[in-house]
Amino acid sequence: MNVLILGSGGREHALAWKIKQSKQLEQLYVAPGNAGTAELAENLSLSPHDFDAVAEQVKDLNINLLLVGPEDPLVNGIVDYFKQKKGFEDLMVIGPAKEPAMLEGSKEFAKNFMAQFKVPTAAYQSFQKHRIEEGYKFLESLKPPYVLKADGLAAGKGVLIIKDLEEAKLALRSMLVEEQFGSASQNVVIEEFLDGIEMSVFVLTDGESYKILPEAKDYKRIGEADTGLNTGGMGAVSPVPFADQSLLDKIEQKIVKPSVAGIKERGFDYKGFLFIGLMIVEHEPYVIEYNVRMGDPETEVVMPRVKSDLLSHLIAAANGRLDSEKLEIDKEAATTVMLVSGGYPEAYEKGKVIKGLDEVADATIFHAGTKNEGEEVITNGGRVLAVTARGENYKAALEKSYRNVNRILFDQKYFRKDIGFDLMDAE
Ligand code: AMP
Ligand code: GLY
Numbered sequence: 001m002n003v004l005i006l007g008s009g010g011r012e013h014a015l016a017w018k019i020k021q022s023k024q025l026e027q028l029y030v031a032p033g034n035a036g037t038a039e040l041a042e043n044l045s046l047s048p049h050d051f052d053a054v055a056e057q058v059k060d061l062n063i064n065l066l067l068v069g070p071e072d073p074l075v076n077g078i079v080d081y082f083k084q085k086k087g088f089e090d091l092m093v094i095g096p097a098k099e100p101a102m103l104e105g106s107k108e109f110a111k112n113f114m115a116q117f118k119v120p121t122a123a124y125q126s127f128q129k130h131r132i133e134e135g136y137k138f139l140e141s142l143k144p145p146y147v148l149k150a151d152g153l154a155a156g157k158g159v160l161i162i163k164d165l166e167e168a169k170l171a172l173r174s175m176l177v178e179e180q181f182g183s184a185s186q187n188v189v190i191e192e193f194l195d196g197i198e199m200s201v202f203v204l205t206d207g208e209s210y211k212i213l214p215e216a217k218d219y220k221r222i223g224e225a226d227t228g229l230n231t232g233g234m235g236a237v238s239p240v241p242f243a244d245q246s247l248l249d250k251i252e253q254k255i256v257k258p259s260v261a262g263i264k265e266r267g268f269d270y271k272g273f274l275f276i277g278l279m280i281v282e283h284e285p286y287v288i289e290y291n292v293r294m295g296d297p298e299t300e301v302v303m304p305r306v307k308s309d310l311l312s313h314l315i316a317a318a319n320g321r322l323d324s325e326k327l328e329i330d331k332e333a334a335t336t337v338m339l340v341s342g343g344y345p346e347a348y349e350k351g352k353v354i355k356g357l358d359e360v361a362d363a364t365i366f367h368a369g370t371k372n373e374g375e376e377v378i379t380n381g382g383r384v385l386a387v388t389a390r391g392e393n394y395k396a397a398l399e400k401s402y403r404n405v406n407r408i409l410f411d412q413k414y415f416r417k418d419i420g421f422d423l424m425d426a427e
Contacts (some may be wrong), residue, residue, distance in 0.1 A: 001311065002027040002062050005041075006048035006078075007069025008034050010338075010368035010386040011296035015067060015310075016041050017366070018303040022311035029061060035377045036367025036385075048073045051081045058082075058091060065314060068095035068272070071293050075105040075153060079269065092318035093271070096292050100268035103290040107149045107158075107189045110290050117262035120254055121287045122279075124191035126151065129176045136169050138190055147191045148172060152184030157230065161193070196281035197422070198288065199240045200295060202302055203256055203274045204313060206322040210260045210274075211313065212252060214238045214305040214329050216298040217423075222345060224418045231345045232383055235337045235419035237394045238301040242280075242423070251278065251285045259290075271317050300366045300386040301334040335397040336388040337405050337419050338368065342412030344382035352379040352410040363389040363404040379410055394420055 001024045005012050013036040020028055020040045031054070033043035046053050049072065058066060066082070068074055077098035082088045095101070102109040107126075114121045127135035139146055146168035150158030158181050162168040175185040202213040216238040222228040243251075255276060263270045275291035275298070294302070303310070307328040316325045341348035350369075354377045357365060366388060369381015385408060389400030398420050405415055 001025055001064050001315070002029070003065045003067065003311065004029045004031060004044070004054075004058065004061070004063045005067045005069060006031055006054070006073060008032050009069070009296050010366040010383065011294055011299040012069040013037050013366040013368070014299045014303040014386075015069065015294070017364070018306060018310045019067075022309050024309070024311050024315070027061070029057075029063070031057070034367045034380065035370040035372045036365065038372060049076070051078055054078070055082070055085060055088065058088065063091065065092040065094065065311075065318065067314065068093065069293060071101070071104050071153070071291060074098075074101040074292050083269070092315065094314050094318060095272040097269040100263060100266075100270045101292045103274075104292045105153055107151050107289075108187055111189060113262055113266075114287055117258045117265070119258050119262070119287055120285065122147070122191040122194050124189050126187055126189045127172070127176065128187050132173065132176055135172050135176070135188070135190060139165060139168050139172065142190070142192060145193050147193050148175060149189040149191065150175060150181040150185035151187035151189060152181070154181040154184040157181070158184055194279040194281050194286055194288070196279040196286075197242065199243060199278055199280060200298055201251055201256065201276045201278065202294060202298065203260065203276065204317055204322065205260050205263065205270060205272070205274060206317040206320045207268060207270045208260070208264050208320065209323040210256060211322060211325065211327040212256060213327070214302050215240050215243055215248070216295070216301050218295060218298055219416060219419055224416055225421065229345050231340070233295070233297045233338065234340070234416045235335070236295075236297045236301045237333065237335045237398070237420050237423065238298070238305055239333060241394060247280065247283060247285070250283075255285055255287060271320070296368070297336050297338055297386050300336040300388050304334040304364065304388060304390055305330045305332065332390050332392065333394040333397045334388060334390050335394055335401045335419065336366070336386045337398075337401045337415055338383050339385045339387065339405065339408060339410075339413055339415050340383050341369075341379055341381070342414050344414070348382055349412065350378070350380050352412065353377075354379060354384070354408065354410045356408040359407040360404045362400050363387055365404075365408070384410070384413075394423065
């Protein structure tokens with residue numbers, strides 16, 4: 001089996017690392033990949049957005065399974081492209097078709113889906129420019145803080161949470177009238193604020209049956225104690241200590257089952273991952289968002305806990321026989337701490353030489369934004385390396401992650417020192 005993974009982050013490195021362990025694997029390629037994926041696969045210099053170029057490589061390299069890491073190619077229809085293309089009938093593609101990819105690509109589509117299939121979520125309404133006055137009235141009917149979401153993909157920046165009513169109205173105006181997030185905010189979803197604690201679950205589905213992967217919690221803000229700007233994610237832990245069996249059962253019954261049943265009922269072509277972002281309010285789960293891919297850095301703690309053969313599960317999902325697979329999960333905890341470039345998520349410099357990778361012990365480094373330059377590995381993105389470790393519980397794992405964080409050096413390295421800080425009381 002020859003596999004091509006599209007993407008270049010820590011998520012793709014972790015997926016490649018896991019797939020590399022499969023006995024069914026022959027050749028592994030990552031496009032475009034990074035310095036980490038280059039150690040275990042062949043990187044292809046290829047953009048995941050250029051479907052024709054991807055198709056050419058799929059043919060030339062005899063690829064059997066294409067795993068799409070990020071959401072953009074999915075939202076832009078890469079699955080439909082290969083379904084319709086002559087000569088690619090046997091290619092297995094992991095990811096949803098264009099329509100179900102709107103579960104991530106459009107907040108309104110996702111909210112309507114949740115309403116149709118009675119998946120618990122925050123109360124909401126959506127507004128366009130011509131209904132701005134009604135939008136103001138809806139805001140007046142809600143209690144603060146106010147949650148405003150640009151409908152389309154806005155690189156994780158399209159959600160505003162505002163305490164003051166007048167400010168919320170101004171923000172609605174700037175989203176709808178001034179198109180603050182471009183076309184992504186031509187439509188705005190306003191929703192009720194849910195006051196709780198976040199966690200995520202990850203599902204692999206063939207469109208009918210599903211497997212629930214280990215759950216995780218990530219840390220999105222740049223600053224300690226969850227302050228400052230939102231980032232792609234600064235660290236993650238799995239399992240989530242406060243997610244006891246009764247909560248996990250509720251999540252399966254109230255969220256996962258109706259979501260997958262909805263995918264089936266709508267006739268969606270969905271053979272891939274569904275990432276469900278949840279808010280837990282008084283032990284009850286509500287969906288904050290769907291993503292149609294794995295999370296980053298969540299994948300860097302989820303994959304180390306999957307004991308069974310991921311590639312076998314992916315092949316089964318692609319062929320509609322996931323039901324016959326047995327997913328095995330390791331009880332041990334995994335944690336990851338993200339090392340980022342100083343300045344991120346705003347402007348930052350690239351090209352800093354990374355030292356100390358050889359000194360890492362008892363941890364796995366997943367590369368997020370790196371590349372090789374001559375003999376050296378240099379920084380090539382805001383998020384640079386995910387330092388993953390395992391342990392008997394999250395505290396033991398975190399201790400190892402942080403021990404190794406200190407072994408890796410590059411100019412202007414920054415990381416959060418408090419990953420897991422909010423879990424102490426939750427045990
Ligand atoms: P999203 O892009 O929908 O995941 O939203 C980004 C972040 O905004 C989430 O991770 C939550 O922290 C927060 N958020 C989104 N919707 C709500 C809500 N209804 N209530 C409280 N916080 C929310
Ligand atoms: N870590 C959040 C995401 O991947 O969207």
